[in-house]
Amino acid sequence: MSGELTEHQMELLSRVMQHGGVLASPFGHPGEDSLLEEVLEDIDELEARGLITVDWTRGSDEPERITLTPAGYEALDIT
Structure with a gap:
């Protein structure tokens, strides 16, 4: 799967x-990461594939x- x-x-x-x-708080200071939008897309994709679960900050679209x-x-070849 990792090839995908x-x-x-x-x-x-x-x-x-x-x-x-x-x-927890993967960006240290949510909202200040210049790549936040791209990382959020990766998070959405990984969550959709069932590779991660995400708890979202209440009232926000940030994890x-x-x-x-x-x-x-x-996916990391760790079983």
Whole structure:
């Protein structure tokens, strides 16, 4: 499956995995990341594929917490 993902999507999955499978406030300061829109697109795609689950900040379209699913670990070849 990893061949189907973009390099940026794999980097995002890897970053979540490096934080124990749960990444809280992935941008440090939500809204200030110049690549926020592109990263949000990756998050949406990864969530749609079932590789991550996302808790969204209340009243905002920014993620608060990203969690790897078992399929996300498989995409990273970690079982």
